[in-house]
Amino acid sequence: MANSKMNDLQAFLAVAQQQSFTKAAAGLRVTPSALSHTIRNLEEKLGVRLLTRTTRNVSLTEAGVRLFESVAPLLEQIDAELDALAELRDKPKGTLRISCTDDQIELHLRPMLSTFLQNYPDIKLELYVDYGFTNVVEARFDAGIRLGEDISKDMIAVRIGPDWRLVVVGSPAYFARQPKPATPYELTEHSCINIRHRVAGAIYAWEFEKQGRAFTVKVEGQLVFNSIMHVLNAALDGIGLAYVPEPLAAPYLADGRLKAVITDWSPYFQGFHLYYPNRRQASPAFMAFVEAIRYRDNRDK
Structure with missing residues (x-):
């Protein structure tokens, strides 16, 4: 029963984040019809409508927004704790999703990518080019890159380049x-x-x-x-x-x-900074990435 509830919640979160049954189903590796059936069952169990469906869009109802905002951070914390178990491995492992712009990639990521990926063959990096100031918490990125002056105070910020x-x-x-x-x-x-x-x-x-x-x-x-x-x-x-x-x-x-x-x-x-939520449980893979990209004034000395 517990597993069934967890799977239903994960299905709901996937649809809520993607705002599309087709995209969410592809990510979960199920058919859209099976995913739609799962959501309907969840709504029946809870006795409330969670999603509003049209031919083109999927949006959250008031109940859906409340469930998403309460459950998403909890499941994110569970994922982070599971990632932290990677400390038991000999080498850092996992996939890191970073929101950034193409000039940030060119100036700060591209110079370190080859060495980093060779040093950590079990780490995968997904670099998402985005100029839209996406909320990295809501979009479930591991981190983002912005100017230091644009980062909110509730985030941890690590400088990756000079002014x-x-x-x-x-x-x-x-x-x-x-x-x-x-x-x-x-x-x-x-x-x-x-x-x-x-x-x-x-x-x-x-x-x-x-x-x-x-x-x-x-x-x-x-x-x-x-x-x-x-x-x-x-x-x-x-x-x-x-x-x-x-x-x-x-x-x-x-x-x-x-x-x-x-x-x-x-x-x-103010120079570019890598930023991430202060409640994030940093995995060894993520901390390896942070250390590799961290800006050091004396790196050439």
Whole structure:
């Protein structure tokens, strides 16, 4: 009986998280019809409707939200405790799911991946590119990566890189057609490559600072991406000006394929941090990953 209840709850949580019987069934390795039958049985046992079904969507009822918010953290804690048993193994083992952006992968994960995966052959990493500021607890990620200033106080944060800034860059071909801007205010006269972090979110307004005064400039252009890597590539192709992390542009600034302008107006941001819930029971696999990605000022000394 206990096993049956646990399986029913796990089935419900899978549907609630995926908001889809088809996707949840694939993850649980059952048929959608069998999963639907399990949920109906659970609703009958509880005497309340947990899910609202339409032809396209699955959403939680008020009772479903209450059950999800009370049960999900408990099962997460159980999973974490089971993962902690990996301490009995000779080598860390398990799958780690990390929410991050593609520039974070390029700058901080890619340089350590080869060595890390060779050192820990029993660890699997799932890197999910996401600019939408997903709640890592609700989405059941092991951790996420954000700027230090964007991390809530109830999270543990581990710095993985130095402070950095965005820089306005353009290709020599672009500057052959257009004069270089002398101030951020002149950017409105240029073709700029924009980024929108979330589907329903606003286009990012470029942030600047001068003599202690911070301000933003809304630039215009024909291209909008949701990935900074594509913004960078478009700048390399001479399509327009881009506002990109300086470390990401550094190789192209060094070989002349990009030129930086108005850099004295660009403020520094607190470096990227790996963050995770403070109630998380850290497994050996997760702690091995944290130590491998942790930023060390003297790493080259």
